[in-house]
Amino acid sequence: MDHAFAVKKLSEFLKLVNTHLNDLDAATGDAGSDWPEWPQDLVLQQVWARQIMNAYEPGLGDVAQDESERYYWHQVRAAAVEALGRALSAEEIAEFLRPTSPAVAADSLHPWVWDSAAPLWAAEARQDAVLAAARTVNRRLQQKLSRHDVGESDLCLQTFAVTDPTAGKPRLRFPGDRDTPTWRARQEGAKYLAAGVFLAIRNVAAHEDHVSWSEQEALEHLATLSVLARWIETCTVETST
Template identity: 45%
Template sequence: MTRIADAEWAICQLDRFIELTTLRGVDRLFGIRERRRKDEILELYYIVEKIFSHVDPRWQSKRSIHLDRRWEPDREMAIQIRTRILKEEDTKEKLGDNSPRLSAGSLHPWVWDGARSLWQSGHFREAVTAAAKQVNAEAQNKLGRRDVSETALFNSAFSTDGPKPGQPRLRLAADDGSDTFRSIQRGARSFAEGCYAGIRNPNSHEVMLGDIPEHEALEHLAAFSILARWIDNSSVKFS
């Protein structure tokens, strides 16, 4: 379960949704009240869906089906999600878990923008692959290159050699010829190769093995976020 920053707020939204979608008896003002109730439900449902997806990306596949009751499946899901949030908060309080937590939304925008849609639908392996492609595309755009990609692109971009025609370089630090400069460039080049050779390529070839756990996918995204930030912060040197 992905941690919710403000659990109390989420519980309040779910409580209101559960209350509004509970069937009521009919009174003389039923028509007016029912219209207002439906309007509020529709407005609130936008937020509730976001909470569902945040807590459980696969929530849509777990909904029950009630053909005669429009909101009953979502009401039941709201109750389930509410229970999960409460139990998570209670467990955290009892165990005293105050360790640092990583939110996907805090990753570099290139990574999360590339992964978001697939991640929210529960396709974690594919989300990592999409993020890797996005980082590669942004690097190509920054360097103005389409002739190479991924490992070959970054081996060239982070080379300690001077730029050549058609082969600009990314510089994380000023090229002063020092050991520090060479170490930084070598580290970035090796890290980029590790991301694509060790994460992106296996993910593409092992798709038939099924998905990977959410926490493992988040670790992979974090690796690409580091690379994306280095690329974004680098200056480009042309010949």
């Protein structure tokens, strides 16, 4: 719901209601059952106001006409004020009542990632922080495999492949039973995620003059690199015999 729009329309309606009540109070006696013709603006605004009131609470805007016109408009005003209060506080209440969510602690990311990124992050150079972390992860991967002859993405595709290693092309292997579909799926998933990290995150950070990553987006990129770093550290190296 557009709460700002509701506030605007209800505020406009309440001004008209208050004006009409002042006119009634200025008149002698009570209108009783003799209902005069209402101002056109008041009638038109009431159509909007009734729907908005009922949107916040079904039936709130359906005020029954009483014998006293003055009493009726006081009831309408009370309903509109309640709806206005709900509209004004809706976003704050929604934020307050939102379930508490966990937060990612940047300094708890894998040290290959955060130790590289932290100084640049502190300088608000988020793009450079992500790039530094990606380069460190790549260097660690190269060192673990003793390979410096191929680009990051190709290295990941070869490294996590389920095929047997060949001369000069070792593999990284997750622990577990290699005869199970789960183990194979984990290897395949790591292969494509790792390659994707370098293609879609590292390359963008390295080759774009400026990326418009928000702090949250940059942190998510670091978290993805942290996942990859933990996988690389967890896996064992398998070479050809």
